[in-house]
Amino acid sequence: MTKAKVAVLISGAGTNMAALLYAAKATDCPYELVLVASNDPEAAGLKIAEAEGIATWSLSHKGMNRDAFDALVDEQLRGVGAEFVALAGYMRILSDDFVARWAGKMVNIHPSLLPLYKGLNTHAQAIEAGDKFGGCSVHIVTPGVDDGPVLAQTPVAIVPGDTVETLARRVQFAEHQLYPATLAAFVSRERSPDYLRGRVRDLAMALPEADEVVSHGMPCFGIVKGKKFAYFTEDHHGDGKIALLVKISGAEEQAMLIELDEDRYYRPAYFGDGWIGIRLDLGDTDWDAIGKWLRKSWLAVAPKKLAGLMGVADEF
Numbered sequence: 315m316t317k318a319k320v321a322v323l324i325s326g327a328g329t330n331m332a333a334l335l336y337a338a339k340a341t342d343c344p345y346e347l348v349l350v351a352s353n354d355p356e357a358a359g360l361k362i363a364e365a366e367g368i369a370t371w372s373l374s375h376k377g378m379n380r381d382a383f384d385a386l387v388d389e390q391l392r393g394v395g396a397e398f399v400a401l402a403g404y405m406r407i408l409s410d411d412f413v414a415r416w417a418g419k420m421v422n423i424h425p426s427l428l429p430l431y432k433g434l435n436t437h438a439q440a441i442e443a444g445d446k447f448g449g450c451s452v453h454i455v456t457p458g459v460d461d462g463p464v465l466a467q468t469p470v471a472i473v474p475g476d477t478v479e480t481l482a483r484r485v486q487f488a489e490h491q492l493y494p495a496t497l498a499a500f501v502s503r504e505r506s507p508d509y510l511r512g513r514v515r516d517l518a519m520a521l522p523e524a525d526e527v528v529s530h531g532m533p534c535f536g537i538v539k540g541k542k543f544a545y546f547t548e549d550h551h552g553d554g555k556i557a558l559l560v561k562i563s564g565a566e567e568q569a570m571l572i573e574l575d576e577d578r579y580y581r582p583a584y585f586g587d588g589w590i591g592i593r594l595d596l597g598d599t600d601w602d603a604i605g606k607w608l609r610k611s612w613l614a615v616a617p618k619k620l621a622g623l624m625g626v627a628d629e630f
C-alpha cells in the first residue's frame with residue numbers, strides 16, 4: 315500500500331500532531347508524516363517529531379508578510395512531496411493563496427462543535443452558554459478561520475463544575491482519537507469506490523431529468539425514458555479501474571485524450587469510439603472537470619427541447 319504523504323503544521327505543544335504521528339506507525343495506516351513545520355522554532359511539538367525521525371522545519375513568522383511566509387511554507391511542503399496538509403494547533407491565519415493551493419487537501423482540528431465557537435476560548439464559551447456538550451471537529455480548510463465542510467465531530471459531555479481546564483482535557487482526549495481516524499478516512503476517500511460513486515451520483519443526478527439504473531452490473535445514468543450518458547465502473551471485467559465513462563464525439567477525440575494523458579483516459583472495452591473512460595482512482599480527481607464532462611455527455615444525448623429548456627446549451 316502506498317501511503318499518502320501528509321505534512322503537519324503546528325504552533326505549540328503538538329499533541330495532536332503526536333496523535334497523528336503515533337497512529338501513522340500502524341502498518342495499515344493509510345498516511346505517513348513527511349514533515350512537521352512550525353511558525354515558532356520553539357514549538358514543543360518539533361522535538362517530538364525530531365525524536366521520531368520525522369523531518370521538521372521552522373521559521374518565526376515575526377516581521378514577515380503573510381504571503382511571503384506562506385510561500386516559504388508551501389515551498390517546504392512541496393519539497394517533501396506532501397499531498398495533504400493537516401493543521402494541528404497552527405495558530406496563524408493562512409493567506410488565501412495558500413488555502414487555494416491546498417484546496418480540498420488541507421484539514422484542521424478545532425476544539426468545538428463547529429459551526430459553534432470559531433476562533434479562541436471555545437470551552438469558556440460552551441460552558442458559559444450552558445451547553446450540554448463541548449467537543450471537537452475536523453474540517454476541510456477553506457478561506458475563513460475555522461471554516462469549511464466538517465468531516466467529523468466528537469461531542470464531549472460538559473459536567474457540573476467543569477472548568478475550562480477540566481473540559482479542555484477531556485476534549486483533548488477526544489481530539490487525539492478523532493484526528494487520526496478522520497485523516498485516515500480523508501486521505502483514503504479519493505480511492506474509495508463508495509465515495510467516488512457518491513460523488514459521481516450527486517453530479518449526474520443534479521442534471522435535468524437524470525435517472526439511475528443498473529446496466530451490465532454498473533450504476534448507469536441516463537435521461538428518464540431516454541439515452542444513457544454516464545456509467546460508473548468499478549473493476550469491470552477485472553480491469554482494476556474505478557472510472558467514469560462519458561460520451562465523446564468519436565475516435566479522434568478519444569485518441570487525442572488518451573495521448574494527452576494516458577494514465578487518466580482510456581478506451582472502454584465494449585463501448586466503441588463514442589465513449590471515453592476517465593479514471594477516478596488516481597487520487598487527484600478534478601471534480602469540477604468531472605462535472606463538466608457529465609454535463610457535456612448529458613447534452614450529447616438530451617433531446618434538443620430539453621437541453622434548450624434547461625438553458626445549458628450555451629455552455630458548449
Ligand code: GAR
Pocket residue numbers: 324325326327328329330331359402403404423424425433450460489
Ligand atoms: C488543539 O486543541 C486544537 O484543536 C486547537 O489548538 C490545540 C492545539 O493543541 N486548534 C484551534 O484552536 C484551531 N482554531 P496541540 O498543539 O497540543 O495539538
